Amino acid sequence: MDHGHSPGDNDIAIIGMAGRFPGATDIGTFWRNISTGVESFTRFSDEDLTGAGVDPATFQQPNYVRSRPILDDIRGFDAGFFGYNPREATLADPQQRIFLECVWEALESAGYAAPQGRGSVGVFAGMNISGYLLTRLRAFEMGIDTSALMIGNDKDSLATNVSFRLDLNGPSVSVQTFCSTSLVAVHLASESLRRGECDMALAGGVSVRIPDRIGYLWEEGGQESPDGHVRTFDAEGRGSMFGDGAAVVTLKRLSDAVKDRDTVLAVIRASAINNDGAMKFSYLAPSIDGQRRCVSAALARAGVDPADVSYVEAHGTATEVGDPMEVAALTRAFGATERRQYCVLGSIKPNVGHLDRASGVTGLIKVVQSLRHELIPGTLHYRSPNPEIDFEASPFRVTAEPTPWPRTGDRPRIAGISSLGMGGTNAHAIITEAPQPAERPARPRRWQILPVSARSAAAAERSCARLAEHLESSADDLGDVAYTLQAGRKVFNHRKVVVADSTGRAAALLADPAGPLGRTDATVGRQVGFLIAGVGEQYPGMVAGLYAEDPGFRADIDECLAVLGLTEPGQLSDVFTPAERTSDGAGDLARLMGRACGQAPRSMTEAHLVQPAVFVAEYALARRLMRWGLRPEVMIGYSLGEYVAACLAGVLSLPDALRLVAYRAKLITSQPEGAMLAVSANERRLTAVLGEEGSRDLDVAVRTGSQVVLAGPVAAVEAAAARLLEAKIGHRRLETTHAFHSRMLAPVAGELTTWIADNITLRPPSMPYLSNVTGAPATEELVTDPGYWARHMCETVEFGAGLDHVLGIPGLALAEIGPGQSLGALTRGHPACERGRWPLIVTTLPAAGDPQDAGAALATAVAKLWLTGVPVDWTALHDDGVGWAPGRVPLPSYPFEHQEYWLEIDESALGGGTPAFDESDPKSIAKAYPRLPDTRWIHAPLWRETTPRAPMPQEAARWLVYTDAGLADELAAPLLAHLAATGGEAVLIRPG
Template sequence: MGDIAVVGIDCAFPGAAGVRAYWDLLMGGRAGTGPVPGQRWDARDFPAVGDSGGFLDDADVFDSDFFSITPREAAAMDPHQRLLLPCAWRALEDSGRAPGGLAGSGTGVFVGVMGGEWGRLTMSDLAQVTPLLGSGSSAGMAANRISYHFDFTGPSLAVDTACSSSLVAVHLAANSLLSGECDTALAGGVNVVLSPSLGLVYGQLGLAAADGRCKPFSAEADGIGRSDGVGLVVLRRLDDALADGDRIYAVLRGSAVNQDGRSNGMIAPNRWSQERVLNAAYRRAGVDPAEVAFVEAHGTGTVLGDAIECAALGSVHGVPRERPCALGSVKGNLGHTEGAAGIAGFIKTALALHHRIVPASLFAERENSRLRLAERGLRLLKSPSRLPRGENIAGVSSFGMGGTNAHAVLATAPRAPRPVPARSRADAGAAGVFTVTADTAEALCRNLAAQADAVAARAPGGTAALCRTSNRVKTGLPHRFALTARDTGELVAGLRRAVERRTPAPGVPGAAGDRPWGRPVVAFLFTGQGSEYPEMTAALYRESPAFRRRLDEADAAVAAHLGASVRDALLGEAEYADAGEWTDRPELVQPALFAVECALAATLTALGVVPAAVLGHSLGEYAAAVTAGVLDLDEGARLVVRRARLTAALPPGGTMISATAGPEVLAPALAAEPDVVAAALNGPADTVLSGPSGALARIAGELASLGIRTKELSAPYAFHTPGMAPVAAGLRKEPVRCAPAALPVASTRYGRMLHEEPMDAAYWAGQTEEPVLFDAALGALVDAVAPTHLIEIGPQPQLSRIAARAGRLRGAELLHPVPGPEATGRELAETVAALYRCGLDPVWEELYAPGTGTDEALAPYVFSSAHRYWDRPPSAVAPEPVRSAPAPRAPEAAPHPVVSRETGDDAVLDAVVEAVTEVGGYPVERVVREARFHEDLGFDSVMIMQLKNRVEARLPRVGEVSVQQLLPALRSVGSLAEFLDGVIMARSA
């Protein structure tokens, strides 16, 4: 049998809600048993059953809104199904996967569930039978519910082999993985003690413990105590898990299932069958039983069952052994979780191998001497036992009352060596983006608080691996949060601030601004010359592997034509010992800016930030052309190097100034100085003048007398003037390999969007000596693509300030991943975080250094506990709406109030609302116009048919409407009402 990795776990057992709580319960040697809750039955009415057992505290809690299930359907669902859905979500998160990211995949679901008490309790009154009770009471739906709500298309089956159900489910899941039926599988089981009926059976058979507690292998053992429980594991083929760098709890080496056949009674255990299933499992696992360090036994605490199991274990594990095989049973802590018993032991064993310590077995102090454990090579653990280094092997047994036996062989997860890439010191403390999502604003606040508490409990240190895990796991839900942080202290503080901001005052609605309703539309603005400085982007280069890789590529392209490395110049390396030396060499400045901007744009694009359009200011238009696919990187580098050399050959004497006035105001001054031109029209009152230094000084003096501010720019030449003619002439002779633009380009040469015009030699020649029409080009870009965000691509902000002054933004947000000399990787991360909050789904892996680390354990999703669906005995569940009906997940926009029927203002809408509340069980005030039938109200095809019938009954004038006619109108409550109103009007005409 091939090896299977256990990569994710979630569970809830009596006294232990969650994996960590379960392990703490085991290591603390505590029991989760207690009195029978009054919610289940009155223990005084059934003295033969006893008044205690193992019960989940919140078996009635269910976040129906999260899973888009109506209150009526939630009330009709078997509690088994309600427990499994959130357990599956948390298990997948624990495996390092965003559950929504597996939608449409062939993930398999295998669930052990015993009996069908809910069906017997709810379907016995035939007058109360409904379609929802039909699906809600079927044990077979336990797995199907998960597959349906998570949109899994792999094998999906419920298994009932009585007490061995969940371990048989694990066995079937492993075989499905090995056969290639699925690549990921959820496997486990669930049990809720709904009535005393099976307890009565145990009592009549003499198998019920007087105190409701299992005492496995103890001299005090007197029978079974029943218990609730739910547990699921996420399984993958070991090779796949290792290849993807999954965190692995343990490895399933092999498993086997068999049957007692005709033995000494239908429900009596059979030693020889147990021996055979043990040997078959070890044979499939390639393991000698003498290698097994411990066995998690079935161990119910019945006299006959314990005796037969120990005889079988002793025969297989036998003597001589150097050390006895440790023996235990989690039923001493929990009771007998029946359909979930196997998964309870499986999870305990996986955690023991993961933590390399086996918890003590409760009731081991008074060992049953008649079991002859020592002479059979077995021992009960009276205290936790450390496992030695290296691989350890363990077995898990689970035996069904009808004779179906299962045994699984688990081993320690391999400690595969990981290659450690060369990383700079800056990588270790690099900024990451921590993400959290939720289905509502309130849920987001709740989960932020949970993450803050969990991170605060961690050891301080870098957060890159933690953030990377959150990006993989905590995404996919509509309400988003993202925070940039370098260490856990900063992260905790940021999370707590976010909780405070989102916590409403009493009576004040909470914030609803965390849900994007679309994806951001991004445009790149490429900065021109004058934005350079000695070590521009050097800190980003040292900290960001993604940018480092792209700048290296751009530098190689430039160096092929320049014969020198602009990257080394930026970093002050090699011949550029003084990092500022290169800025005095014109032939380096332009190629350096080009390389930096191409690298920035490529880094953002690789992160998933794909621009809807690009615009380049002067020199920046070359990098814009590369990003738009007009020029390839090599051709762009060649042209820029040629332009730089031609520029460096110009005679000195020219410069540039900016003036806070438009060309019409500046016209008299320009007329007096014919050598000065308007080189850039950046805004209505934002003009750059270019020409000889003396002439510009005279103009500046004249403009100052008129109250017009001017500022000298750090430009060594009079760019975009007739004085650039030699450069233009040289470029005009260059053959240019250009292609049609793959992205819309706003041309600052033409002041409009490019259409069919090529960016050929003539274009670049004219672009050099003609004015930059930035304001007009930006206006054209905004008109063409309506960007939500403008990202400046350059070493410091220039264009974003100009654009803000020009009033061209139309609400667009300005972002800059390198906003000046102090910029590091943090600003790049914050840019991605800002876009994520607005609806972008980044390629997160690009943000982190290779080998950042394996997935870190994060706090599981915290579901709402506001709604309970078991506030009366199950047999009394009726089809009317439950008392605690939750609100649908309607849009956060202010809802249109539903007009009450008494006013008569909108009888059609009233009829629709009444029908929706009747079918779904929602309170009338919560069914708003905007509520969508599938996403917000959880309606399915059966409920749509019920809705159709009720609407037709309430609105006789509508007549009969086919489902096909209704379907286009089923976008929302309001759209259905509008459609029906139109039908009535048409038939009345």
Template sequence: MTGAEMESSIAIIGMSGRFPGAQNVREFWTNVREGRESILPLSDEMLRKAGVDEVRLADPQYVKAAPLIAGLDLFDYTFFDMSKREADMLDPQHRFLLMCAYEALEDGGYASDRYSGEISVFAGCGFNGYLFQNILAHPENIAEEDLQLLLQTNSNDYASTRISYKLNLRGISVNVQSACSTSLLAVHQACQNLLMYQSDMALAGGGSLRIPDEEGYMYREGGIFSPDGHCRAFDADARGTVFGSGAGMVLLKRLEDALKDHDHIYAVIRGSAANNDGSGKVGYTAPSVRGQRDVIVEALAIAGITPDTIDYIEAHGTGTPLGDPIEIAALQEAFGERESGRCAIGSVKTNIGHLNAASGIAGLIKTAWMLEQREIPPSLHYCTPNPAIDFDKGPFYVNTRLRSWDESVGPRRAGVSSFGIGGTNVHVVLEEAPRSPREDSGKHEVRPVEAAEEVLLVSAKTPDAAGRLIDSVESYLLERPNIDKAAAAFTLQTGRSGFAHRQAALWDRQGGIQRIGQRKAPDAAPGVIFMFPGQGSQYVGMAAGLYDQFPLFRTYADECFHKLNLLTGKDYGALLLDRSEGGVDPAELQRTSVAQPLLFVVEYALAKCLVDWGIRPAAMIGHSLGEYTAACMAGAVSLEDALALIAERGFLMEQTPAGGMMAVFASNEQIEPLLSEGCSLSAVNSKTSCTVAGEKVALDRLAVLLQRAGIEYRLLEVNHGFHSSLMDSALEPFGRAAARCKWTAPNIPFASNVTGDFITDEQTKSAEYWRSHLRSTVQFARGIDTLLRGEPCLWLEVGPGRTLSQFVLQQSVSAETAGVYSLLPRRQEQASDRALLLKGLAQCWLSGITVQWERLHDPATGRIPLPTYPFEGKRCWFHSGSEGRDEPADRAEEQESSIRSHISADYIPPEDGVQEKLVQVWEQVLGVKPIGIRDDFFELGGHSLLATQIISRLRNLFPQIDFRFDRLFAYTTIEEIAGQIEIQMIEYLENQV
């Protein structure tokens, strides 16, 4: 494809639909591929329940068949922040389009609240049978104040703008109406909008619902309806079509942008055209050969291709004796002389019937799937050609079996036609998506499983929906072992909205999926505390996995290695990664001069990555050496000075007299009386954990006393007694080294090991403080207490192991935290570096913290289609009489529970007569039961139009008061409004006196 062709092409990157026999586009494609007809016979019992009388049932001309669609009466109105009353009145066609629009965005890998560009909407609906059959037929249920709401919920004028409002889409929003060609015309107009750079993406489609749907129809000879409930496009027995229900949306993007953004592309729209027959035909409802021919010729010309490169035509194909021959004649004129039997033709109407305004989008989605899967499915009910059609004259033949779409000389191409009553014709030329550089020559969709772990994230507005979503995602991925793991994770992490109810799972190297956790994220994300461990946590190969798999970590680590090499002449990178010749001797990493700089590099590089990924610490604490990492991260000392000081610190401490250290599992109050000359308390880690350092002989004496007292202890693998008198010889030279550094006030608070309180600006700038830090007891437990006194935070151990995490858990028994997590494995732990880091980041996200996941991925990582949001359908039907669908006896109780699941307040019943009257008004206007006195008006789906209704009714109930419109926006609960009414009533009575 040339640059000019690419600039004039549009990519289909997302699809959604609800069609007869299919709740989503994958089910739809499976049905079409397998040649399944979704026009079903209706039993007399079903028809009687739908209200069909006995006379009609007995009429031989009454055809008992219909293409039924599931969930016609169900809508997740709480998801879209609507009241039950508004949802009951809303045209189901609008409901379906709203859900399809949301799903198409998710299928394309985008969330409207996370996309900065402009998204336009072009959509249309069919005839609103719901308004006539369910609303206007029951005027007794319509109050005068309902009329404005009735208009806004049932006029086609508001179908597209409601989508834009609910999904916060800022591009142009246009309603399209051209009868049967509505949805394909919407696609054409969306393409024009994109090619003129009026938006960055566009949603296009349409919906048409037949209400009531569980009914047959009367056949009349010569009419448009089929006599037997089948649509037999192009067949000699074709006598008419069958009308059904459906809705569909596609997400469109300029091809050059889709390729640049690594979007999944189902198919490419190379060109489209639309026209009208004018008056040059038999009648208003009749089709025209000339109009159809011209629109096809124009679409091919705009696409810049010749007819001989088209392998398939998705025809309008209504199965009528008049329409089919005219359509084939128009195609033959447009294509001209070509070899017979070269171009397949079919019609999705043979599978699902005629979907009126949604028929074009159904044909487009079917054809996009064909190009995606490289298969041509059968067109049903074709045996003998219509005698008025001479297929020998042109290249067309009706394809009646599933067959592989063999590669053409050029790319696979197809045309899609949709013609509306009134003469508006639309034709779209499709082409298969360009091959990705990653695409295997034998496989179209996937690349081999990668060894790296990935984290999967899902969220929903209710816990049930979150559970269903993680289940569907897990099943989908496990059924596709060769799917692109990075793209799947990236899509879930960046292409979905972040709702409160969250679940996360780790996708391991072997392709298994383990759940990490589930949680309701708080309204306000907690603060994060970084903890930096000290010497003793290091081991050969620590963080090597991060260095290999995260370029950002590698960049920060290499910066440190370069500076250390200039300072010391030592290759610390080889030591960290165990890549020196013959491998690294583990004893080498026990040397203080090696261990301390390496630990600092790992902690610093990981902390910098966390900040770049959006996780910024509110406070920090380090253990001994770790406090230097905290100081550097807080900007108190430059990286150059910190590395020089730590290298000097390690060297000086290594020169001190030999000694040892012991971890003791008891409080410092228990331990201090047992200490003798030669050893001292080097660290108070928690209420039940201390560290003692000193001469080995003194530690041996202490061990005997501990055994007698039944106190557990463990000797540490160190050769020196840190934070004890054995460090005295290093104090003066280290003080001079600290004085050479340029210290400034920290811009992030961190706890001091010396005092256990937040370090002061004066302490930070004092070389004497850092000198004393080398010798003083590490007051880590006090530092934890200091940090625990604030709001509950999430604690992250930024370094190898989980020792500090355990200290926090021991210390915070009576205090609340948002969670304590480690980010790197401890020595000899089986978990990989990447897996543990991703788990820690997932815990941050579960807690409500925004993680910049895109920064963890290769820039070339793309988006792929994955299961979309599982809407929780609740019955929304204006009138529930005998002609409505049956509702289970326990449905009301289920819906009450579901309604309250998204309300933050607990249910509290009314406490007096005023509150009872207010509850009745709210329940009538909002259509929700039960409503408590502390439920928020806006959480219940309220908006300005409904507020007007409530104010009107309040004034009727309490004529003595003047309850102004803006009061409902200031006082949003019944309890608050009742309080305001009481105040005004008192004022009224006082004025009367």
């Protein structure tokens, strides 16, 4: 064997598994059962057998075996989840329904239930003959569409139905080789992947016998067990137990799986299939040579020395002839060797029975779990070897006890698995343990977003509970868990999300019904806009946590610092440093910004320091969101916020924007100090209260739509505040040193215009944003005029008019870029903002005094936007440029909400091919047809003739419209047209 074997395109990774097994509805329970020696057979009572239609004279015979491995709830199905209407679900064979749910779970297990990023997916699968249809052949006499019956029951439709329901566009092939079906499907899927016909493939099988709760009459020489137990390789083994089950695996080229950081559960090194041909006793008989050739071919293709195979999962039917022949074939395939009994031989069938079309992949799942848990389960009921098997002269041994299967240095553990089909189609695969994941650096960001969604509120709650239980004992990286939920799960209407910095915290939030944020919303692809704040709400340490923990945010800040000629963020402002630290770089900044200030700053609240710092923080924050796929449909800035919008839209390059903000700040601080006052009143009310004299020295600096901001000399603002207090009008003094957007800045307007014309390149906007000056969209003509930016400094900020435009975009979500929620509050208070839009407005940073971590706040903002249907580029969100890349890990699957769908036939109501009923009695006619859920009956002629002006019938899922014998179908045409228009299903039935 080549111990240096490296992953290549011929190696196929198993990245997902799912199944329904006797005694187990999932892989975890299945493994617990088989690893602890549980026999999952059900013994039937007289009532069970009578209810299944077995004649008491039959099951009371001494050779009647009244047990079988069966599944729970074969009548239940989540029809709506897969787009079935009740009629389709009722007509479909339970095998089709169960397999479809297993396929979905296998995709979720692999982390690829969402279509994005998975490429072309093939389906290779087979099912047993439809006992459901065979026991309901009289359904053809009941007016049911034949094509609907066949689609839901024919073997040929199994794979293609999966592809249709789940929109999978790779090869879709139904495989039928009796008992070897599902392992043959694995072989064909693997070959399809190697040929590049698909990027992923699903392979499996299903077998459910209808009726299921019945036993059988044992006959000497038959394939079935005489005592209701399967004793593979044992001296008392005399037959198998045919059971029900479904099993599916998700496959991918190993090289692709490693590159994409999928969880590789095990590796298929090679597989082979063949047929015995005619050189055997009968069609049903096995062939030692045929099996030998198949095993030998698989070993050769894998490049594996049989001496390195430490476990083989045998077909193991427990028949007196089949077991010795299988061991003989394996022994010959392994070849002459001096080593004896070094390879453990086992079979899953004593635990769950012979699952027919699902047996091969069921055995494969056992092998994968044995590799992952480093344990080979014991072979149940094995006491002494079948005397026809010479184990002592073979490489094989069988043990009834679990056998440890530890890793041994650099030698990979290798297993084989056989599946043998009636008619001679054999399959064998060589399976090795998964390669160890490549090391990666530590995850840079603590806070992770864990989204969960479902089609109903109850299912969403159960999904959260399942995930919480999983995380309580999980060793998975929380970033991998988050990415799997983000990129690997389909988004449904009932949405919940938690933001956490540890697995334990995430589990606690998910387990608490009040822990997750939640929203019910069918929107997908909602657009987002940015509300970009100005100065006034900043505080020490505002983005310190983000700068320390988010490499992407830090990179944008550092880029700005480099443009400014600074090396540390503390040289710019203490908003970038932890709150307990103080900046000692103010003098550096003063010298930087023109070196013309002539004096050291007196306070970190001075405008010439604050404005560049706020610009840099908000620019980096907006860039971070845009890199995560949150590209704004429109932006509106508040004062300085328009500079951020203009830079993001390309009107100003980043260097030009930084230089302009710094120069503007220098000019503003060169003017006399002023004050600003926010007032909760309209201008007419202000004029009435303040009078002409009181407002003569004041300007309206900002109009928000719900309040105004006055600006002017300090004395004038204080006098106005006193009058407003007397008039009991709400107002608030803003923390600012100057009267922004007022005539007090007019003396430097010309200087700013000239400086811009000489030093700044202005370009047309590449993204839409609103002008503060006009309240309308910024145009090329407007923003490329240097004088515009002087007007912006001195004139009123028409923020309310801008919000009129923003709120006129239906369904737009809004992210507030900056600290706190001042702009969000202004937007909610705007007359055009309906209360229903309030949840669409989210904050991205905590306000001053809010103890929330900045990283948590930003993650929560993204989570809230996701709740509303704003698409997020999750891959970009995890791409921090430091080498850590997320992977996909197995997580609990969707909690399907089952309803019973079962076609019942009242044989007494059928005779001579004609339904027997009273034409005027709906209850009578209903007895002649399937008892389908959500169905209502209506008698067309009676409705037409006796109630011509009566209201039309109310909506229903299905209408069965019957008319009298001999009457034309046209009598029912108007009624049928109306019923079809209600969205229901209308079917016309004629007696005779």
